[in-house]
Amino acid sequence: MAHQRICVFAVILVWGCLASSSYHTSVAPPQDLQITDPGLLGSLDVEWKPPLNVQTFNECTVKYKFEYRNAGDRDWKVIFTRKLKFRVGFDLSRTAEAKVQTLLEGRCTDDVEVQSEWIHATFQVPLQGKLESEVKDFHCIYHDWEYLKCTWQPGLLAPRGVHYGLYYWYEGLDHAEQCDDYIQDHGINIGCMLQNLSQAEYKDLTICVNGSAAATLLRPLYVTVRLQNLAKPSPPEGLVVSVSGSEELRVTWSPPGGETPPQCLEYELQLAEDRGDAKAAWESVSTQMETAFTIPRANQSRVSCVRVRGRTNNFCADQGFWSEWTQECFSVSRKEDKQLFILVPVILSFSCSLIIFMLIGQCKKRSPAGKPLPSSVGC
Structure with missing residues (x-):
């Protein structure tokens, strides 16, 4: 019984020594955190010095957790580093805030990360005027x-x-x-x-x-x-609308001029549909990176106009401005209009042939004396 008590006491003592050793391993925060303005319209220099007792931790890695923001921002921007100086951007119309702490980890802490207290600094440009x-x-x-x-x-x-x-x-x-x-x-x-x-x-x-x-x-x-x-790019160029062998409408265009990288563009294509007496309404049918689009045969008979515009896609930017729309437009007749278009020439052709036939017949007629008719007949 006494032997068991001794063993339990020894285990508790060893655990307590280890816990005490880990618990008492601490590190001081960095020193002299400063924010200075080099005159770069919001890019401020933030620097600090190592903690006083950093030389005593030869078997550990010393790093710093650096955070900064403008007053009023909800979130801090975080950087883990071994450096002692950074140049970061702030909005100078508001107070700049920064804080840094020491992080210690390695054999001297039994591979447990130990954190120091934070030190803070602020910077504010004197704001003149209302x-x-x-x-x-x-x-x-x-x-x-x-x-x-x-x-x-x-x-x-x-x-x-x-x-x-x-x-x-x-x-x-x-x-x-x-x-x-x-x-x-x-x-x-x-x-x-x-x-x-x-x-x-x-x-x-x-x-x-x-x-x-x-x-x-x-x-x-x-x-x-x-x-x-x-x-904001210029409008796409060279808009061409053609009819394929299967009577589908094929719309093609080229990227705009200027220095806009072609691979950074996306396009929006809109169609205007003729709805009888109602005013034609624009409808977006595609947003794509390609410079061609095919309108199915079932829909192309209702199309009265096509236009395209472009902007920077999300592979090259978080956002961007749409260009102006292309100015080119074209007309596509409805099916009944096509039938009327075909029928009208046939009627006109038949009428002209009938008139010509009648005139020729009159020209062949002669006067009772066998003389030609007067020239006023107009043959």
Whole structure:
């Protein structure tokens, strides 16, 4: 009995020592978390230093869990890393928030992950002017993957003589650059045309529109966009409608011009059906990546017009703008119209033959004296 008690006590002691050893293995959080602004319109540098006791964990791997977001966002963006510095994008119109903790795992923790406490940091650009002074109706379209056109309207509190400037930056530029091709209305900048942005595709493009006016502070606007999600192609080209041997309608077209990658396009095809006295209604019949479509024989007799438009497909972008519709149109007669079309020439041909026959008969008639009839007869 005493022997059993000793064994049980020994097992408890060993388990307690192991649990105590694992429980007391801890790691300090990182040090000196800082957020700084390098002047890149929302791309901020976040960096920290290793924890004080990191050198004591030679048999373990030290990593960091880094999370960041803008104030008001529900979710944090998470990065697991061994680095001590990151450049990440924020909306500078709201407070930037970041936090980081140390993760320790290996032989020194019996392969159990140990987490430190979090350390936090925030960053806020001093926002000048009232919110109503910020430009409104800001809108950008990436036309044909060739140029970006952004437009806006002056803020509600913007005074006369306001001067607006657009600045932009993306990874690869050494510093933020200013627009050099403004769109104006009565001498006020209300838009900008940006060329040669192919290097910014599939990257965060940060934009700032700020304004200045005498004795008035204006709120700047900060926006981060992805060019491929703003793309709008030109309408498809070369729309051709033909009838096949089986009397099916074959619709073909070509991708639009410009720099839009053909493999990044999808198309919507619509038909207008003639419904007698009712106004023809457009009906979408296909959304596809191919540039051809066949209308079955059973349906083609009701088609009065075809049109096609295109946009960037979901393999190349999260969203995009539809192009304008093609302008080409054609007419397809209904079956009864075809029968009438065939019948009318037959009637006309028969009538003309009868008239000609009668005229020839009159021409052969002679006067009683055997002389030809006067020329006024008209033969």
